[in-house]
Amino acid sequence: MPDTAWFRLLANSVAARFPALVHHYRKWNETTSDFDQPVVLSSPADAMRRALVMAPGTSSQRSGPQSVGPNVTGDLDARVNLRMPSYVPGETQAIIGKSTNDASRSWLLLINPTGTLRYSAYNADGSTLVDKSSSAPVALADNTDAWVRVVHDVDNGASGNDVKFYTSTEGVTWTQVGTTQTTTGVVALNPSSSRYIVGHRGSNSLTAGTRIYAIQVRDGINGPNIVPIMPEHWARSIGQYEPTLEGTPVVTWLMSGRSGGGLGYDYQTPFDTPAGTTASYLTQYMRHMSPNYGQLATFFSSSHNDYQVRNALWASRLSAWVTGVTADKPTSSRIVLTQNPRTVADPGTDGHRARRALTLAWARQSAGIDAIDTYQAFLNDGRALSTLVNPADGVHPTGPGYQVWATAIQYELDAALSRVTPTP
Structure with missing residues (x-):
């Protein structure tokens, strides 16, 4: 995911609003199978290392x-x-x-x-x-x-x-x-x-x-x-x-996205597995890609690369993913996202649209799971989807599209905080 994507925009926004804290941004590197060194988004002048x-x-x-x-x-x-x-x-x-x-x-x-x-x-x-x-x-x-x-x-x-x-x-x-x-x-x-x-x-x-x-x-x-x-x-x-x-307290933003990844994919694993064998994304990568920094919130966003997976199969994969990632982070809020609309259909049928509905239904029925319908934010924006979703591939958001995504999440987080404190 590029540094112009929604998660980096969200991190930049929060860092600007809380300048008394140190904010680090770390991105998963598929080549090294680890996170890159932290990028300092903000740090007060008198910051002392934690x-x-x-x-x-x-x-x-x-x-x-x-x-x-x-x-x-x-x-x-x-x-x-x-x-x-x-x-x-x-x-x-x-x-x-x-x-x-x-x-x-x-x-x-x-x-x-x-x-x-x-x-x-x-x-x-x-x-x-x-x-x-x-x-x-x-x-x-x-x-x-x-x-x-x-x-x-x-x-x-x-x-x-x-x-x-x-x-x-x-x-x-x-x-x-x-x-x-x-x-x-x-x-x-x-x-x-x-x-x-x-x-x-x-x-x-x-x-x-x-x-x-x-x-x-x-x-x-x-x-x-x-x-x-x-x-x-x-x-x-x-x-x-x-x-x-x-x-000074440190806020660490972990961007664990994997380009081209989906919950139904199998990959050749680089971690302690005999040569020639594979391990599923869910069982092999999720713990490596979600180290424990004492997370306050974990966002789950997948769907575009799962094509026609839907119904009980999609719900079971989503449930396993969320449960596995948060197993050793029980205090982290779990928030699933519905991604953005596709402007081209999946081969055969539009499984992405179906997974959006399934994701929202699964979240409503699952204790301790929140959902943000980022898909709906694109529809509510008022601009043409061709402005918000790259017309060349019909899948990835444009710069304005990523901003819509980040703003929708920031709005929902502020609304949640306002129910706890007088101001966000």
């Missing part, structure tokens, strides 16, 4: 954030964006893991006293399964922002498993730290009842003043993230050494 700051205290008393989340039993890819007062801390410190001090522990990424990274994975009885350190220290300057990352390939294809460590300055381009660490045998990570933890584990706590900016635990190498990315959405311990939150 972070969770480890509190003062002894190493055994500091505590960081924790979060529930599903287990990873296959390949693991864990990443943390942080700033440490010293990357040669002089004591072993825990960065991230799904780990306690008992048999329910699963894995843990630490930094050693000398600045090397260490990864430990555990068996179901709590005994050590894998324990590897990087062959070189991290090449990071003290008090600078950086990403640290561990990748555990549990089956390297040569009767072994590999652990690799990385650092990055921006979370996109990665530099391997030392050499690949290989252990004989194919393994599986221990399913654990533990919470995910960041910055603390018993006496192994990150140095006071360490800032934690972003957290990712990916199910599979470069796979979908399964934990809240912003540390403010993780639970914090309550007590004398509770970490503090600082910086």
Whole structure:
């Protein structure tokens, strides 16, 4: 979807209305199978980067954030964006893991006293399964922002498993730290009842003043993230050494559209699936394309590329999509859109028109689902559809058409807010 489309226009409008917040816009990149780096839509002049700051205290008393989340039993890819007062801390410190001090522990990424990274994975009885350190220290300057990352390939294809460590300055381009660490045998990570933890584990706590900016635990190498990315959405311990939150709140706009995509399509998957196999859009891509930023609202817009799909089949696909995307974001409002009119018919019959009616009916019958009839907004505009929908293909909105779409959504959101507060 181009940057002139309705979602970017909506983000621009909201950012302009709330200039005291930082607004980031991130767009899905089909080539990299990930989101591009954020575009800053607005940021106040005195903005400070949002972070969770480890509190003062002894190493055994500091505590960081924790979060529930599903287990990873296959390949693991864990990443943390942080700033440490010293990357040669002089004591072993825990960065991230799904780990306690008992048999329910699963894995843990630490930094050693000398600045090397260490990864430990555990068996179901709590005994050590894998324990590897990087062959070189991290090449990071003290008090600078950086990403640290561990990748555990549990089956390297040569009767072994590999652990690799990385650092990055921006979370996109990665530099391997030392050499690949290989252990004989194919393994599986221990399913654990533990919470995910960041910055603390018993006496192994990150140095006071360490800032934690972003957290990712990916199910599979470069796979979908399964934990809240912003540390403010993780639970914090309550007590004398509770970490503090600082910086300007960030609103993240995620544009997860896929050109040519539809709910009925199958695609060759790039994520941890054997060569030559496919995975459906619903089961494989939706979680990767909807990472958890603590979303307040999720918009669902699809239909043009589903051609003649309708009736119960369309309702079941729509329901599965909405349910799957919001499974780990239960506080997010769910809003389905009806897209815009086609000025050319689908092959055979106009399935798009039928899906509009089905979408509205499904939303009315589904608890907790809102609908905005953007299709009707085009009809109500008064201008010819040839002005609002590209006459060359009869499907994609023009610039004025995208503005109609964005305005309709903004109007509905303002109306909803006005029922809660005196003014939008």
